[in-house]
Amino acid sequence: DQQVKQNSPSLSVQEGRISILNCDYTNSMFDYFLWYKKYPAEGPTFLISISSIKDKNEDGRFTVFLNKSAKHLSLHIVPSQPGDSAVYFCAASPIIQGAQKLVFGQGTRLTINP
Amino acid sequence: ETGVTQTPRHLVMGMTNKKSLKCEQHLGHNAMYWYKQSAKKPLELMFVYNFKEQTENNSVPSRFSPECPNSSHLFLHLHTLQPEDSALYLCASSQHGSHGAFFGQGTRLTVV
Numbered sequence: 001d002q003q004v005k006q007n008s009p010s011l012s013v014q015e016g017r018i019s020i021l022n023c024d025y026t027n028s029m030f031d032y033f034l035w036y037k038k039y040p041a042e043g044p045t046f047l048i049s050i051s052s053i054k055d056k057n058e059d060g061r062f063t064v065f066l067n068k069s070a071k072h073l074s075l076h077i078v079p080s081q082p083g084d085s086a087v088y089f090c091a092a093s094p095i096i097q098g099a100q101k102l103v104f105g106q107g108t109r110l111t112i113n114p
Numbered sequence: 115e116t117g118v119t120q121t122p123r124h125l126v127m128g129m130t131n132k133k134s135l136k137c138e139q140h141l142g143h144n145a146m147y148w149y150k151q152s153a154k155k156p157l158e159l160m161f162v163y164n165f166k167e168q169t170e171n172n173s174v175p176s177r178f179s180p181e182c183p184n185s186s187h188l189f190l191h192l193h194t195l196q197p198e199d200s201a202l203y204l205c206a207s208s209q210h211g212s213h214g215a216f217f218g219q220g221t222r223l224t225v226v
Contacts, residue, residue, distance in 0.1 A: 002156070032213040043118070043204050043217035044157070051213075089157065098210055099145035099164040104157040 003027045004092050006105035014113050019077040021108050023090030026071060030092035034102070035064060035075045038087045047088075048075070080112045117141040120205050120218035127195065128226055135190040135221045137205030146188040147215060148180060149204040157204065163188060195225045 005024045013019045021035075031052040036044035050057040050064045050073065057064050063076045077084055090105040118139045127133050139146065148160040162170035163182040177199075179191040188205055202222055206215040 004156070034214050036217075041123075041219070041222075043120075043206075043219045046214050046216070049214055093213055099147070099162045099169055100208055100213065100215065101159055101162065101170065102157075102215060103159075106154070106156045 002106075003030075004090055004103050004105040006088075006090055006108050008108050009106070010109040010111070012111045012113060013080045015082060016079045019075075019080045019084065019110055019112070021075040021077075021088050021090075021110065023073050023075075023105055024071060025073075025092050027092065027094070027103075028071075029094045030103070032093045033064070033066060033073050034091045034093070035062075036089040036091060036104075038089060038107070044089055077110075080110075082112050082114055085110060085112045118205055118207055118216050118218035120203075120221050122221060123219065124222045124224075126224045126226060127192070129195060129197070131195075132191070132193040134192065135203055135205075135223075137188040137190075137218055139186055139188075139205075139207040139216070139218075141207055141209075141216060143207035143209045143216070144185055145208045145210065146182060146185070147206040147208075148188065148190055149206060149217075151202040151204060151220075153201075161190075192223075195223075197225050200224045 034049040035047040037047045038044045048062045066073045087107045089107045091102045121136045146163045149157045161180045181189040202220045204220045205218040208215040
């Protein structure tokens with residue numbers, strides 16, 4: 001049973017517009033959520049995160065929103081740039097006690113069209 | 115460059131071969147991980163090492179054997195693999211008390 005789901009395998013957005021990537025989770029024990037970005041032939045790189053005590057976290061063009069009641073989070077990228085084209089993974093983590101166990105979604109391939 | 119280095123980047127091996135994947139982190143982290151990414155599937159956690167001690171084995175078959183000689187190095191020893199084990203194997207590290215992990219570039223493994 002998949003605890004973190006990204007239901008859109010791909011998304012295509014025009015350059016300069018807003019990209020919205022969605023993620024749903026089922027485990028109420030998750031208390032921290034992260035977005036990773038992955039280019040081909042590279043490992044995932046951390047992008048932005050949010051704690052369960054917040055509903056929004058912003059870092060430059062990237063904003064993550066968390067709706068705990070709906071068990072849903074989203075990543076907004078505005079304005080979208082061609083370099084944002086990559087696979088984006090949503091991940092969730094339970095309360096940290098030593099090492100962590102990130103649970104990942106399947107990823108969404110974002111393509112930014114010039 | 116994330117501070118986590120994996121070698122080799124690509125590996126092709128036969129089902130009767132024995133090979134090892136290597137991971138090294140230069141970040142001073144105290145936890146290291148092996149993840150597997152198969153086509154069209156999420157990253158799956160395989161093993162967790164906490165201060166060099168294995169704390170998690172996520173029901174991984176015994177043909178995958180991890181080794182963590184110190185907190186900076188992690189190996190994944192492979193033997194008698196199956197074609198379905200072909201995947202991207204990713205190493206990661208993290209620091210206790212912090213969220214998120216830093217990933218290496220991965221080893222693309224093909225079993226023939």
